[in-house]
Amino acid sequence: MLLKIEQVLSPEALSQAQALLRSAAWEDGRNTAGSQAALVKNNEQLPGASREAQALQQLVLQALERHPIFFSAALPKRVLPPLFNRYGGASNFYGPHVDQAVRYLPGGQQRVRTDISCTLFLADPQDYDGGELVVQDTFGEQRVKLAAGDMVLYPGTSVHHVSPVTRGARLASFFWIESMVRSDEQRRLLYEMDMSLMRLRAEHGESEATVQLTGTYHNLLRMWADT
Known part of the structure; x- marks a missing residue:
């Protein structure tokens, strides 16, 4: 990226x-x-x-x-x-x-x-x-x-x-x-998801769907991250 x-x-x-x-x-x-x-x-x-x-x-x-x-x-x-x-x-x-x-x-x-x-x-x-x-x-x-x-x-x-x-x-x-995430492809996916989450929060606040998608983001980060 x-x-x-x-x-x-x-x-x-x-x-x-x-x-x-x-x-x-x-x-x-x-x-x-x-x-x-x-x-x-x-x-x-x-x-x-x-x-x-x-x-x-x-x-x-x-x-x-x-x-x-x-x-x-x-x-x-x-x-x-x-x-x-x-x-x-x-x-x-x-x-x-x-x-x-x-x-x-x-x-x-x-x-x-x-x-x-x-x-x-x-x-x-x-x-x-x-x-x-x-x-x-x-x-x-x-x-x-x-x-x-x-x-x-x-x-x-x-x-x-x-x-x-x-x-x-x-x-x-x-x-x-x-x-923390070695793969460029995985970093790109996480970045694009995070940018979408920021837009969703700005437009709709902390809706149920936003909270669920935030959980998916952090679960992917947990899976891929080396800390």
Whole structure:
């Protein structure tokens, strides 16, 4: 499931994030790439231990915790700390690749399966040309370039790339999620059911049918979830 989520960051949080990015010192993005990805990765990245990266991580994680659509779509079990990259100038693209299946939380003691890949856009799209995230989806190639503060979720199994930035700079946060529900098909069914339940409640309140369907949703989640 490829899903676009609007306004993950509030205007205030987005303004804070952009100010932090303007003051940050960047390094070669290949420093954190695996052997295959390093061959096609050409961007810049914030050092994870920097003051700016730490503050930005808190902004993003707090926004995710407050966003009901994100929780419904991802059903997160573990979220890897967000990272931050920049595309522009001579460091302006990332060729086709697939994300690592398993990554480590900081400290290297706990493994995280990368079920879902996430990109949170932090630069206004009119400020740069190119830079589309191109994902090979079930229904063909999807080209994604969103407003600052918006986010896209897509399966970690997808081949994807970032097209060259030819003007300005593309700034974004990227991270991975291990979901309580490993199957993308099962997550899609649960998400669609949850969205329908929200509409039913808004239109009809807690009717008998709504309560019964809510029970079905939770029984499916109970059946499929690994907590």
